[in-house]
Amino acid sequence: MWKKQSKLIAAIAIVIIIVVGIVVVWYVTRPPPAPRKVTWSVIAGFYTDAMNKIAKDFTEKTGIQVEVIGIDNTVLYEKEVMELAAKTGAYDVVTIETMWMSEWSLAHYLEPLDEYIAKTPKEEINFEDILPHYRVLLSRGTHTYGLPYYTFDQGSIFRADLYERKDIQDLYFNTYGRALRKPDHTMTWEEYYDICKFFSKVVPQEWVTQPGKTFYGLSMMAGRFGESQDEFMALLWGHGMDWVDKDYNIIINNELGVKCMQQYVDFLALAAPNSIEITYDGCVGNLRSGICQGFLQFFLDQWPNAIKTEQEVPGAKMGIGTPVGGRGYTGVFAVGMSADSKHKADAWEWIKYLSGAKAQKDFALMGGSTCRRSVLYDPEFYSTPELAHKYAHLKAIADSAALLETLPDWEKPPRIFMLPQSAKIYVGPFIDVMSLLANHQKTAKEAADLMADEIAKISGWYPEHKPPAGWTPGFEKLSLPVFKEQYLSWLFQPLCLVGAILPSLKRPD
Amino acid sequence: MVSPSLIIVFALTLYPLFYSIYLSTRSYDLTALWKDAFIGFENYSHALNEDAYLAEALLATFKFAAGSLLVQIPLGLGIALLLNREFRGRRLVRTIITLPLVAAPIAIGLVWKYMYDMKFGIIPYFFQVVFGSSPHWLADSTMALVSIIIYDSWQWTPFVALILVAGLQGLPQEPFESATIYGASAVQRFRYLTLPMIRPLLVIVALLRLIDLLKLWDPVWALTRGGPGIATQVVSWYLYRIGFLYLWVGYTASIALMFLYLIIILSVIALRRIARL
Numbered sequence: 001m002w003k004k005q006s007k008l009i010a011a012i013a014i015v016i017i018i019v020v021g022i023v024v025v026w027y028v029t030r031p032p033p034a035p036r037k038v039t040w041s042v043i044a045g046f047y048t049d050a051m052n053k054i055a056k057d058f059t060e061k062t063g064i065q066v067e068v069i070g071i072d073n074t075v076l077y078e079k080e081v082m083e084l085a086a087k088t089g090a091y092d093v094v095t096i097e098t099m100w101m102s103e104w105s106l107a108h109y110l111e112p113l114d115e116y117i118a119k120t121p122k123e124e125i126n127f128e129d130i131l132p133h134y135r136v137l138l139s140r141g142t143h144t145y146g147l148p149y150y151t152f153d154q155g156s157i158f159r160a161d162l163y164e165r166k167d168i169q170d171l172y173f174n175t176y177g178r179a180l181r182k183p184d185h186t187m188t189w190e191e192y193y194d195i196c197k198f199f200s201k202v203v204p205q206e207w208v209t210q211p212g213k214t215f216y217g218l219s220m221m222a223g224r225f226g227e228s229q230d231e232f233m234a235l236l237w238g239h240g241m242d243w244v245d246k247d248y249n250i251i252i253n254n255e256l257g258v259k260c261m262q263q264y265v266d267f268l269a270l271a272a273p274n275s276i277e278i279t280y281d282g283c284v285g286n287l288r289s290g291i292c293q294g295f296l297q298f299f300l301d302q303w304p305n306a307i308k309t310e311q312e313v314p315g316a317k318m319g320i321g322t323p324v325g326g327r328g329y330t331g332v333f334a335v336g337m338s339a340d341s342k343h344k345a346d347a348w349e350w351i352k353y354l355s356g357a358k359a360q361k362d363f364a365l366m367g368g369s370t371c372r373r374s375v376l377y378d379p380e381f382y383s384t385p386e387l388a389h390k391y392a393h394l395k396a397i398a399d400s401a402a403l404l405e406t407l408p409d410w411e412k413p414p415r416i417f418m419l420p421q422s423a424k425i426y427v428g429p430f431i432d433v434m435s436l437l438a439n440h441q442k443t444a445k446e447a448a449d450l451m452a453d454e455i456a457k458i459s460g461w462y463p464e465h466k467p468p469a470g471w472t473p474g475f476e477k478l479s480l481p482v483f484k485e486q487y488l489s490w491l492f493q494p495l496c497l498v499g500a501i502l503p504s505l506k507r508p509d
Numbered sequence: 510m511v512s513p514s515l516i517i518v519f520a521l522t523l524y525p526l527f528y529s530i531y532l533s534t535r536s537y538d539l540t541a542l543w544k545d546a547f548i549g550f551e552n553y554s555h556a557l558n559e560d561a562y563l564a565e566a567l568l569a570t571f572k573f574a575a576g577s578l579l580v581q582i583p584l585g586l587g588i589a590l591l592l593n594r595e596f597r598g599r600r601l602v603r604t605i606i607t608l609p610l611v612a613a614p615i616a617i618g619l620v621w622k623y624m625y626d627m628k629f630g631i632i633p634y635f636f637q638v639v640f641g642s643s644p645h646w647l648a649d650s651t652m653a654l655v656s657i658i659i660y661d662s663w664q665w666t667p668f669v670a671l672i673l674v675a676g677l678q679g680l681p682q683e684p685f686e687s688a689t690i691y692g693a694s695a696v697q698r699f700r701y702l703t704l705p706m707i708r709p710l711l712v713i714v715a716l717l718r719l720i721d722l723l724k725l726w727d728p729v730w731a732l733t734r735g736g737p738g739i740a741t742q743v744v745s746w747y748l749y750r751i752g753f754l755y756l757w758v759g760y761t762a763s764i765a766l767m768f769l770y771l772i773i774i775l776s777v778i779a780l781r782r783i784a785r786l
Contacts, residue, residue, distance in 0.1 A: 074734075077754070078753040078754060081540065081756065082753075085539045085540065085756070103540050107540050223736070224734045224735060224737065224738075225734070273627065273645065273648070274626075274627050274628060274645075274648065276645070276648040276737060277627075277645075277647050277648040277736075277737070285628075289628070421541070423540070424540065424754070424755055424756065427754045428750065428754050428755050432562075432738075432739060435737055435739070436738040436739060438737070438738070439648075439650045439736070439737040441650060441737075441738035441740070442738075458755070460541075
């Protein structure tokens with residue numbers, strides 16, 4: 001009996017020793033705890049080095065790693081929206097274009113940041129330091145869904161040396177009976193059209209470009225990319241026009257809308273021929289090749305690329321200013337938090353850091369375009385003429401923003417941003433219609449009508465071209481009539497399936 | 510033994526097909542605020558009756574397919590006839606012409622985009638030198654489709670040629686020898702012997718290419734993105750846009766299924782032809 005018990009005890013002891021041994025070995029050899037990490041989806045190639053540097057600084061400060069997932073600009077929207085819609089939480093922090101904000105916030109893809117902002121010490125986030133129109137653009141209702149880290153507001157970028165030449169000034173005066181002025185917000189589109197025409201058709205080629213090259217009044221982003229509509233918006237907003245009126249009736253096909261479309265085509269006729277197939281990088285390429293004086297309107301963040309013209313084209317001196325007509329495209333890339341992020345606290349830390357004053361100043365020093373007043377007006381950027389020229393885009397952004405603030409409240413932000421399906425409109429029919437217009441496959445009137453129809457269809461307002469009674473931007477829950485029950489879908493399927501696979505099942509003769 | 514295969518077939522083929530059919534009957538929009546609902550044939554009806562973009566896309570697809578076949582089949586036959594002859598370096602030539610087939614379409618498409626570039630592309634440069642001017646290959650709405658046809662023909666004509674070479678080498682020699690003895694010219698031998706004998710193979714190659722051409726996507730992405738305007742917006746590109754940008758899941762499924770039916774019909778015809786060989 002005793003012997004039997006001893007054996008049992010020995011067996012138990014051996015089992016315990018083995019288990020303890022396994023636990024000890026596991027404990028000693030276990031992998032180190034996973035580091036805190038957030039994933040951030042961002043446009044590939046847009047100041048990637050600067051972003052990686054800022055992310056590294058952030059990691060050193062907080063211990064939180066940032067996995068920067070670079071995605072090509074042309075597919076950023078679809079990649080992000082797929083992950084957000086599928087609720088994967090693959091990206092803790094997402095890059096948001098202003099036009100996507102309504103759709104994503106209403107679909108609850110984004111976590112409201114209000115609580116996080118409220119819990120953060122005021123001096124740490126300094127929310128009021130962010131330019132006000134960006135704060136408006138990134139909020140819906142009472143909620144803030146993103147903080148800006150990169151602006152691509154539009155303004156005028158041009159070959160200042162050409163405007164300062166006496167012979168060119170005289171020729172312009174003799175041709176148009178007025179002085180040649182550099183483009184800025186005081187200039188009308190009609191005057192700017194004359195200037196572009198002057199450089200395309202009147203100025204002798206040998207005055208402005210090298211032998212073998214043809215010089216043009218402007219380059220445009222009329223290729224089938226996501227920037228053609230931004231370019232058109234400068235023209236539209238510069239005329240004080242919008243896609244929808246203050247009651248959100250679609251008015252893009254009214255008289256002024258059609259005029260803007262026609263002006264776009266008229267400008268395109270003066271532009272470098274490859275304008276029809278390029279976007280912003282191609283435009284900068286044309287400028288740096290010395291074949292154009294400027295653009296219709298251009299993203300101010302491209303200034304660091306544009307001033308390289310001064311090294312590459314003999315005698316070139318670049319100029320930058322506020323947008324013709326007083327209002328260009330007001331665009332911003334913001335960082336928002338995925339509603340399905342599993343690392344929300346860490347994601348907030350990164351959002352806060354990246355959009356904060358220190359990171360924004362670092363970013364600006366590396367050539368980026370910031371959204372914070374304290375950085376835009378920082379004297380360090382303007383302490384010498386050389387620095388002021390190098391960072392002239394910061395002043396242009398500040399000046400353009402100051403202009404915006406003089407507009408009546410209801411015009412900030414433009415109402416197109418508030419349409420519930422603005423993202424879809426922006427990445428879809430806007431590009432289609434602008435491309436059709438640019439390629440003369442539609443007249444200005446046809447393009448405007450088509451655009452109005454497309455906005456109405458996507459918004460669920462077709463054919464009325466206006467929202468249902470009582471609709472309020474940003475808060476509504478649209479509903480279409482549900483005229484059949486779901487089970488009918490399942491009853492319908494076998495019929496379709498038979499139709500689909502029967503031909504393939506039939507044995508060949 | 511069969512079960513794993515059945516599970517894989519079900520998971521990868523039948524389930525997606527069933528689910529697509531289900532989606533095609535619904536107003537499912539990934540980001541819409543309205544409720545997803547059963548709408549019966551509404552998506553199909555809209556696609557067939559009201560979608561002008563789809564009609565344009567179908568037209569562009571058939572233009573592209575017809576244009577490509579008109580280039581690839583005769584050119585492939587010509588190359589096949591050349592390769593069917595004995596000459597020094599024939600094996601090397603056969604190897605070289607297969608190279609476009611192994612190239613990744615998007616990567617090579619981007620190379621062609623640069624070749625078509627009006628500022629530094631070799632093709633406009635060549636036209637400038639020889640003819641004094643060059644069309645805007647990718648920016649002109651009439652030339653863009655032609656540019657894609659040229660690119661696709663460069664890549665896929667070797668495929669046509671290789672299949673036809675195999676067919677030509679399998680032809681019996683006796684009729685050709687008899688025809689030569691009776692004084693038939695090379696053209697007559699081709700017209701009355703070669704062509705009728707390889708006609709079934711020509712039809713199969715044309716059908717295989719047609720099925721592939723209808724699904725064209727990569728060159729459009731690399732070269733034109735459906736533009737200029739909607740000149741090169743073929744059906745698969747249109748599907749991509751409404752599916753992944755507009756996120757109209759239900760509507761996209763309905764068009765994709767209709768397109769699938771079309772390709773199934775063509776496939777059945779091709780299979781029957783192959784079975785008759």
